[in-house]
Amino acid sequence: MLGRVLVLSASAGAGHLRAADAVEKAIRLRGAATDVQHLDVLRYTNQVFRHLYSKAYIDLVNKAPEVLGWLYDHFDVPGRNEKVRLAFDRLNTVPFINFLNKFQPDVAICTHFLPFEIISWLKSEKKVNILNAVVVTDLDVHAMWLCRYFEQYFVALEETKFHLLALGVPESKVTVSGIPIDPVFAEAKDSRAMRRKHGLDEDRFTILVSAGGFGVGPVEHIIEALSGLTRPAQVVVVCGRNEELRARLTGVVPRFTRTSGVEFQPLGFTTEMDELMAASDLFVGKPGGLTTSEALAKGMPMVVINPIPGQEERNSDHLLEEGIAIRCNNLPALAYKIDRLIDEAGKLHLMRSNALALGKPQAAFTILDRLDTLRTRPEAEPVATPNARKKTSRRLAY
CATH class of the missing domain: 3.40.50.2000 (Glycogen Phosphorylase B;)
Incomplete structure (x- = not known):
């Protein structure tokens, strides 16, 4: 005690x-x-x-x-x-x-x-x-x-x-x-069941974007970049408490879906991040310490975008060294990088294994x-x- x-x-x-x-x-x-x-x-x-x-x-x-x-x-x-x-x-x-x-x-x-x-x-x-x-x-x-x-x-x-x-x-x-x-991240949850629960296609490659660390403008650019994916995919965008961002994305994503075939689902604040991670194949966002630890606990390969100089950059270095993440500094190349990952199932599997090995739920x-x-x-x-x-x-x- x-x-x-x-x-x-x-x-x-x-x-x-x-x-x-x-x-x-x-x-x-x-x-x-x-x-x-x-x-x-x-x-x-x-x-x-x-x-x-x-x-x-x-x-x-x-x-x-x-x-x-x-x-x-x-x-x-x-x-x-x-x-x-x-x-x-x-x-x-x-x-x-x-x-x-x-x-x-x-x-x-x-x-x-x-x-x-x-x-x-x-x-x-x-x-x-x-x-x-x-x-x-x-x-x-x-x-x-x-x-x-x-x-x-x-x-x-x-x-x-x-x-x-x-x-x-x-x-x-x-x-x-x-x-x-949160101890809830230690609970095993079936990926397909979580996709059904959250209205996602069970068979599509699923990308989870944590948008809370970006402003409205940068997130729109990320969504635009992801609309360039040539492989079938669906993208869940978690905006956190930024209601302005969620409303803005809700208005623009239909246009990107029509022109690309990539499905986008903007969400506001959620207490079910563990379920969304369980439902997803890839995490895209900034490598903050807590978000990174949650992703590791769920065995999520990561794409790190423009980490904040200082602690996020150092977090990013560790993730790259451990074979858990790739880094994208130029958004026009984002879709290309993710398309390559989707095609390289062996690499994705290894990244997932590396994440689980480093995670401590x-x-x-x-x-x-x-x-x-x-x-x-x-x-x-x-x-x-x-x-x-x-x-x-x-x-x-x-």
């Missing part, structure tokens, strides 16, 4: 929240805690700080992704601006710290580096006695996730674990769990198992050594 648990996220992109939701759901399904709350830490900060973390991030993604990529690389150095960042974050998270003191959790599971950093600092000052764990929500680990006072990292890949070990994190403090996703429960072990057999309290503060070294000591 984990006692009182806080699952801590931040609404800076949907992935952190979805990972936290998955962990909370797993805790409730298993009855693993006496009390559990999922808290968006940014709700316990001031408005300016909240804007900086959430809206400013989204603005950079949509309007200046190259700036976001530069910032990602610039700050991916262990210890860079650590003291300044901590001082700034401490100043703006006083309401969150007050909440911690009031709730008195036994365990904190962080799916964003902000609460992880704050609890690490509180532990260093002996102000809290909380088992501090962090779930890295991308395939790679960025320096912003590095802290000194913690009990466990949960990461997606063996390579990510090796990276942390190279930085001086003890092996006992890193678990390759995978990124937590039980990640949330793996996290709970490890935390339960740490609660029953706690390790020694971490101590930051003087070597950890040397700015000239990229190796940290924990």
